[in-house]
Amino acid sequence: RDSVRDLVADMLFILGRDFSRCGIYPENCVGLGMH
Secondary structure (H helix, E strand, C coil), X not given: CCXXXXXXXXXXXXXXXXXXXXXXXXXXXXXXXXX
């Protein structure tokens, strides 16, 4: 199990999820994995 690959996959999943939720205005979103 490659931890680095898993970390990247998790980051991409979180970013994709937040982008789809916030639409074209990601600055209005409190997510983006930057908690």
